[in-house]
Amino acid sequence: MNFVLEPVNPKKVNLLDLDRKGLAAFFVGLGEKPFRATQLLKWIYQEDVQDFDLMSNLSKSLRAYLTENCVIETPEIVVEQIASDATRKWVMQTHCGNRVETVFIPEEGRGTLCVSSQIGCALACTFCSTAQQGFNRNLSTAEIIGQVFVAQKRLGTTAKITNVVMMGMGEPLLNFDNVVAAMNLMMDDFTYGLSKRRVTISTSGVVPAMYRLTEVCDVSLAVSLHAVRDELRDELVPINKKYPLKELMEACRDNAKIAPRRTVTFEYVMLAGVNDSMDDARGLLKLLKTVPAKINLIPFNPFPGSSYRCSSKDTMNQFKALLNDAGIVTTIRKTRGEDIDAACGQLVGQVQDKSRRHLKLTNAGSNHVA
Numbered sequence: 001m002n003f004v005l006e007p008v009n010p011k012k013v014n015l016l017d018l019d020r021k022g023l024a025a026f027f028v029g030l031g032e033k034p035f036r037a038t039q040l041l042k043w044i045y046q047e048d049v050q051d052f053d054l055m056s057n058l059s060k061s062l063r064a065y066l067t068e069n070c071v072i073e074t075p076e077i078v079v080e081q082i083a084s085d086a087t088r089k090w091v092m093q094t095h096c097g098n099r100v101e102t103v104f105i106p107e108e109g110r111g112t113l114c115v116s117s118q119i120g121c122a123l124a125c126t127f128c129s130t131a132q133q134g135f136n137r138n139l140s141t142a143e144i145i146g147q148v149f150v151a152q153k154r155l156g157t158t159a160k161i162t163n164v165v166m167m168g169m170g171e172p173l174l175n176f177d178n179v180v181a182a183m184n185l186m187m188d189d190f191t192y193g194l195s196k197r198r199v200t201i202s203t204s205g206v207v208p209a210m211y212r213l214t215e216v217c218d219v220s221l222a223v224s225l226h227a228v229r230d231e232l233r234d235e236l237v238p239i240n241k242k243y244p245l246k247e248l249m250e251a252c253r254d255n256a257k258i259a260p261r262r263t264v265t266f267e268y269v270m271l272a273g274v275n276d277s278m279d280d281a282r283g284l285l286k287l288l289k290t291v292p293a294k295i296n297l298i299p300f301n302p303f304p305g306s307s308y309r310c311s312s313k314d315t316m317n318q319f320k321a322l323l324n325d326a327g328i329v330t331t332i333r334k335t336r337g338e339d340i341d342a343a344c345g346q347l348v349g350q351v352q353d354k355s356r357r358h359l360k361l362t363n364a365g366s367n368h369v370a
Helices: 019-031 034-047 060-069 142-156 172-187 207-216 230-236 245-255 278-287 311-323 357-364
Strands: 074-082 088-093 099-107 110-114 118-120 135-138 164-165 199-203 220-224 264-270 293-299 329-332
Touching: 019 034, 019 172, 034 199, 074 142, 088 142, 099 142, 110 142, 135 172, 164 172, 164 245, 172 199, 172 207, 199 207, 207 220, 207 245, 220 245, 245 264, 264 311, 293 311, 311 329
Parallel strands: 110 164, 164 199, 199 220, 220 264, 264 293, 293 329
Antiparallel strands: 074 088, 088 099, 099 110, 118 135
16 A cells, blocks of 8 residues: 655644643743643643644634644554454554554553554564564654554544553664653643553663663653573673663663662563573573562564574463562563564564665574574
């Protein structure tokens, strides 16, 4: 399906790029009062009004200015797929012609939206299909919060987004400012009003940005761990070469100090014969001994060209039991949306690769562990 959006007028400000603080500064710069930010947020996110002329509590002159100089632009759904388990995947097209994927996972009493932060990913984790697509650019704040906006509008009254996980395409902490602004909007009382416990950011371990996040934005943290030895993690999650496990654990301990009883979630993909031995489980206990933690074991989702295999159910259950018996809450994540390639690690979108990753892989040969 070849669908190309008309580009946004570069001279116009996309107001979805601004959180409440940014909007207040924008209006003050126009000689308006800061409370205009709250009014605008309510019109856009709560009243679903994008026509400035209909925003009746704004002055006529301000409405005219906004119409002339501002836009409210979101990504647009070009493909929708619904899995047998009711998981929905939307392919959303951005104005540069690339596409990203957003997934909604319905469960009893909750609805989780998995949101992308970049077009592609530059981290090259070898077990992740997204990482094999290369990298194009960071998404803007408007393109991130726009996924939530478009998804909730598409769902209508049939379902409600109660949780957001920044676990889609990309490494969120490498798009720090735009992601934080988008998460601020998700938690704002005049937009979606999500609790900080219901907004989760996942990282592969960008340690300096983890410290910065702890200082400026109190959301739940998930860390893509996947190995307990630097040698193996260097191969599975190459950013570990820059920020090894010792530094990563220190940053996790720092984050856990934000509040009493706070825990860090560790994501651990289960790869047969690679990281799923009982020695690995005991190593995980030792690694997390001083970090308040809970663990999600993730069944590996295969993709074309990968030589990894998923651990057996028995292995995963034994691994889980050892961790639980030692006092760390551990769950095996239920695979959702697998029949529409919406499961963890399967999101690929459509990426015009600027990192030349495909050429690097071709020249270097496969990095996959047998």
